[in-house]
Amino acid sequence: MIIIVGSNKGGSGKTTTATNLAVALTSKGSEVVLVDADPQRSAARWHQDREEAGHKPSITLLEKRDNISQSIRTLDEKFDYVIVDVAGRNSREMITGAAVADMIIAPHQASQLDLDTLAELQEQTIRIRDLNPELKVLIYHAMASTNPSVKETERKEFLEYVSQFAEFQPLESISFYRKAYKDVIPLGQSVMEYGNEQAINEINALINEVFE
Incomplete structure (x- = not known):
């Protein structure tokens, strides 16, 4: 299975999501x-830190650029899961990867700047589905507020906004804004090990919903 972790907004938690899923x-x-x-x-830098620290399990990482479709197709024959971390913009890697992927997991914060990029992602999805009609696009609410006075309203507004885009499926799973997600990156670790x-429950919920 090929999973693209990507969106058109930087800083939305793509690498955090990809590395935690991999571990x-x-x-x-x-x-x-x-x-x-x-x-x-x-x-790649996260992986280098992980290797130098000797954390287990070992994670296989490869770097690919430009047209990645054939490379990840080949990897799909050898691995159960190919998790692809792409740039936070309308990149060639995202488009060519999505053309052969089973799904895109698209992390977005509940901010107008993040949600405004959904229109562009929908246009991309429509074009990509001409080549890959079975592609699923799952919108993942990332870095959600833990403040009890706002989190329910934030979640409601997030779902209402995503519902305007027929091409997408919002995930029930949520990752909240937790310091642990930032702390583990320079250690080469996942929150699963921290x-x-x-945070562990949030990643397990994502895996259960998407893969099981």
């Missing part, structure tokens, strides 16, 4: 490859 699925016994297709190389039970 969680590998820990469950799946054969996983994490593909860094972003010129900023955030996932002991934050709330």
Whole structure:
């Protein structure tokens, strides 16, 4: 299965989502490859830190650029899951990857700047489905507020906005804004290994909803 983790907005939690999925699925016994297709190389640097620290399980990471469709097709024959971290814009890697992918997981914050990019993503999805009609596009509410006085309203407004786009399926799973997600990146770790039970439950909920 090929999973593109991407959107047209930077800073929405794409690398965080991709690396946590890679560790969680590998820990469950799946054969996983994490593909860094972003010129900023955030996932690659995370992987280097992980390797140097000797964290287990080991994660397979490859870097690919430009037209990645054939590369990830080939990887799909060897691995259970191919998780592709793409740049936060309308990149060649995102378009060519999505043309052969099973799904896009698109993390978005509940901010107008993030949600405004959904119109562009819908246009891309319509064009890509001419080549890949079975592509699923799952909108993942990331970095959600933990403030009890606003989180229900924020979630309601997020779902109302996403509902305007017929091409997308909003996920029930949510990742909240937690310091643990930031703390683990320079350590080369996942929240699954960090002991934050709330964050662990969020990643498990995402896996259960999307893959199980």
